[in-house]
Amino acid sequence: MLKGFIEVDIERCKGCELCIGACPPKIACLSMSKQTNKKGYHFMEQTQNSCIGCGNCALMCPDSVITVYRLKK
Ligand code: SF4
Numbered sequence: 495m496l497k498g499f500i501e502v503d504i505e506r507c508k509g510c511e512l513c514i515g516a517c518p519p520k521i522a523c524l525s526m527s528k529q530t531n532k533k534g535y536h537f538m539e540q541t542q543n544s545c546i547g548c549g550n551c552a553l554m555c556p557d558s559v560i561t562v563y564r565l566k567k
């Protein structure tokens with residue numbers, strides 16, 4: 495299984511949650527934060543270590559605030 499991780503530009507996240515639904519259900523490594531950013535939005539964060547680097551979340555994000563990394567084996 496591929497391993498990956500993501501980075502989120504939290505100050506540009508608008509909390510729409512589209513990325514959460516785009517992450518495969520068996521992976522489900524994204525959640526919304528309890529904290530808010532400077533604009534007052536809850537932002538997305540990676541809360542599980544199960545990311546496979548598929549890129550679905552980044553493709554879905556309307557504001558392109560997610561960067562996906564794949565780890566070499
Ligand atoms: S890259 Fe894929 S597995 Fe990783 S957080 Fe995004 S949707 Fe989920």
Ligand code: SF4
Nearest residue numbers: 507508510511513555
């Ligand atoms: S899809 Fe983008 S803007 Fe929407 S919650 Fe996810 S990271 Fe934030």
